[in-house]
Amino acid sequence: MKNLVLLIGNDINNISRGQSWKDLLGDIISFCHANDTVVLDEKKPFPLLYEEIFLTASKNHRIREKDLKSFIAIKAAEIKGNGIHSAIRALRPAHILTTNYEFTLEGITPLENTSIINEKFYSIFRKYSVNDINYWHIHGDCLNPMSINLGFEHYGGQLQLMRNYVVSGTVYTSKEVPKPSLLKRIHTRQVYFHSWIDLFFTEDIHIFGLSLDFVETDLWWLLTYRARQKFHHKNVPVPNKIYYYIPNDYVPSSKYKLDLLKANDVTVISLPAPDKATYYESIVQLLGAPSQIVYHGSIS
Incomplete structure (x- = not known):
């Protein structure tokens, strides 16, 4: 794809x-x-x-x-990689966002951070480019231990910077970081994918392997703000789609969460999951042949 x-x-x-x-x-x-x-x-x-x-x-x-x-x-x-990590790389995605700290998705430990700035604590721009794939470690990485996002205070700081980036503009001293907000830059068509946040407003995103518990306040805020822009504020166009994959067996017990995802303009795709490996293999296969998603996945 x-x-x-x-x-x-x-x-x-x-x-x-x-x-x-x-x-x-x-x-x-x-x-x-x-x-x-x-x-x-x-x-x-x-x-x-x-x-x-x-x-x-x-x-x-x-x-x-x-x-x-x-x-x-x-x-x-x-943490060791497995066949699913390799299969994901074989899809040759343009961007992989991950909440994981280690580099099993890359398959190697990157030699160089390719972000526009080096962040010590937060992860608005944290990117490693390996074999023409951009990997965004949105909750920090193990090469920079203080960036690992675990505590309530860290989530609060991350969310503050995310909202500044999207809504009010940035206060970074580096000239490499755009000062106008993402909303203003979408208006003027000056979105250059300096941050993983840009992708949430511009590109289709497929989410899997992520429980999206409500403690992930940064991601839930981003989904909510995006949906408000699309349906309520309508200050900028929001043309992209977001898909969330979940095993069929988890759907009944996760209804409360899936209802909230759907309200926030996320399409839920449920698939059979006889075991974890088979489930993730089926997602990779569907992403490799996106026209088949409608026929093999239950979409709601």
Whole structure:
């Protein structure tokens, strides 16, 4: 598919043997010496659970966040790629956006950051170009541990910069960063894809392997603002489409979330998933032959 744009989450990594997210969480708690003080509870949103773990460690053991995130980066870098990562690269997409910190999608650790600026903490422009594919690590990467977006405070800072970029304009000192807002630049047709955010208003995006829990406040804000522009404000044209892929078996229990996605102009495509590998292989096959999506996927 020409100009294919993907947004991919961590679930594709779960096909590989090795450390799971639950294992990583346990390692984080152990690193922070918080096993006896932090109680895991599914009702705790993860960004706030991270703050609980870090603040407990900071108060009781004077652990620095730099050291904690460096530990997390090392653990994330241990994640191994699998056949799905290779199949995705074989599609030759123009852009791959990912919430993952490691470089399994690239297949190699990039030698050079190709962003217009080097960001230490946030990820508005964070890009690596490998074999003519642009990889956007929208929640940070393990080469830059302090960029790893986990805590509530980090999500807040990321969202603030995202809204500035889209709505009010940027305040970066670098001359490389456009100062006018994305909305103004869409009006004047000056969108040069300096940021992954540009793609949400201009290119079709296929989302899979990403649960899109409501703690992902940055992505939910972006979807909501885009939909408001399309249906309410109508300040700029929003011609693109966004697709969200989900296993058939998850549809009934995810209805509350799918309703919100549909309200925000996201097309939901459900597919059979006898196992993870088969499910993701079917998505890759459909993306390789996009005309077949209507016939093999349940679209709503």
